[in-house]
Amino acid sequence: MAKYELREAALELLTRIGEQGGYSHVLLDQEMKKRSLSPKDGGLLTEIVYGTLQNKLKIDYQIAPNISKQKKLKPWVKWLLYMSVYQMLYLERVPDHAVIHEAAEIAKKRGHKGISGLVNGVLRNIQRNGVQDPSEIEDPAKKLSVETSHPQWLIHRWIDQYGFEVTKGICFQNLKHLPMSVRVQPLRISRDKAAAELAERGIQTENSEFSSQGLIITEGNILNDPLFKNGQLTVQDQSSMLVAEMMSLKPGQDVLDACSAPGGKTTHIAEKMEDQGTVYAYDLHKKKANLVNEKAKLLHLQSIETKQADSRLLSDVHEKESFDRILLDAPCSGLGVLRGKPDIKYHKKEEDIYALRGIQDDLLESLAPLLKVNGKIVYSTCTIDKHENMQAVQHFLEKHSEFEIDEEFHNELPAHLQNSQGWSEYGLQIFPQDWDTDGFFLTRMVKRKPSF
Incomplete structure (x- = not known):
């Protein structure tokens, strides 16, 4: 690669992700394909982008004392500092002087001599003065926020829901590499x-x-x-594999997967049914529905019918009591998958959780009549927020006396999950630190009498 090209690519990606809300995994994948990077360069680019995002608040704690509060930095300058400090703190094979020199040259190329001098000065100060230790912060929630780069509102929310120790476990686990x-x-x-x-x-x-x-x-x-x-x-992440395993599937059934993209769970359902029966796979976006179709073809599965639709309106498409099984892998805040998508923790706001819960409630409400009597519905999310999980299920059950938690669900779980700290009367909450997986929630409800 040309001189500085890899760092310039990392800077461009970080600015787009951090300022424009781009998805890290999507943009990084596109960049790798566009540039045809060698495995070594691809690995370094991934490391810089994900590492900087993962540790952004901790890095900011190092940078802030070295910049005048009155100084308004352009977004790209801020992200150049973030990614340079990340390399200085975490990448031992790249010497500090090389990182500082490269950052100053990129600043000169993209801006002017004054910006280059500022970047050089801030980085040299950090190199000279050493790392600020967050352990000196007295407020435990603020200290945890800086140490693990999770916004304080999120830390406080998890502490309220699960207590400090569980929250601490979640936050530190989110900094670790997720095994594939x-x-x-x-x-x-x-x-x-x-x-x-x-x-x-x-x-x-x-x-x-x-x-x-x-x-x-x-x-x-x-x-x-x-x-x-x-x-x-x-x-597919292990926690995600649990969904089809817990749907009590048999060959020949009619199954609805209401929010199916990108298709990992859909194709797993078809495999569990030995590709016999029909899996009706819907997604709100045509492009995403096409992804499910492509995955089914790649895996040589014939039993999946994929269509674009708003699953809140499926009663216009299917008769009441059409399905033996329904999966609602609901749209959610994604707060269980921060290890692989660290940008989520900075883009999401508390009000997003409440807006998403409205969609989750609407989907459950709309899908309930489509399930046969004695049929089963699995509700799952890749978040660890009670409001989207246990409370959503509790709210649904209070409104629908024809449904109850399937009493067989607990005993059919893998043995190591049956006594999990995340088990409740409304389902299983998997925390990322429990089994080194994504954070995930799932439950199974059974319909005992017709919907009216």
Whole structure:
């Protein structure tokens, strides 16, 4: 790559993500494809972008004392400082003097000599004065906010819901790398055979305890492996795999997946049904519905019917009591997946949680009549907020006496999850620190009598 090109690419991405609300995983993926980066350069770009986002508030704590409060920095200058300090604090293989020199040169190229001097001065001050220790902060919530780069409103919200120790566990776990896990397509290859083939090519795995189809990658790059490229396995977090496992599926059923994109759970449902029956997969956006279709084709699954629709209006499409099973993997705040999408914690606001809850309530309300008597509905989210999870389920059950929590749900969970700290009468809350997965909620309700 040309001189400074990789850092300039990182700066461009960070500015777009931080200031314009772009999604880190989407923009990074596009950038890698556009530039055809080598694995080494791609790894460094990913490290700088995700690492800077992951630790932004802690980095800001280092930068703030070195900039006059009156000084208004342009967004790109601020992000140049953030990514440079990240490299100085966390990337041992890049010497500080090289980081400072490169930052000053980029500043000169993008701005002028004055900006270059400011960037150089701030970074040299930090290098000279050493790192400020957040442990000196007296307020425990503020200290945790700085140490783990989570906004204070989020820290206070989790403390109110779960207490300080659980919150501390969530925040520190969110700074750790999330192990990649994959799901085998069992109609095409067994888990044991897949693991053996991968091992021959230097990719080491462990069996997941969440799904009989799951493998955790402990060493090697799965994304270039033939099994992945040929659709014999697909990337999916372990907690997400639990959804289809807990839907009590049988071949030949009619199943509705109301919010199906990008299709990981949809295709898992079809696999659990041995590709017999029909999975009706809907998504609000046509482009996202197409992603589900592409995933089904890649995995050689025929039983999935994909369409674009607002699932709140599906009673116009399907008769009452049409489905044996319904999955509502509801739109949510995403606060359980901050390890892979750290930008969420800065973009989300408390009012977003309440707005999303309105959509979750509407979806449950609209889908309830479509379930057969004695049918089962699984409600899941990738958030750890009680308002979107337990309280949403409680609210629904209070309004719908024909539904109850399926008493078999708890006993059908994998043994290690049955006594989890996140278990409640309304379902299972998985915290990221519990099993080194994404944070996730799921529950299963059964319909005992007709809807009126």
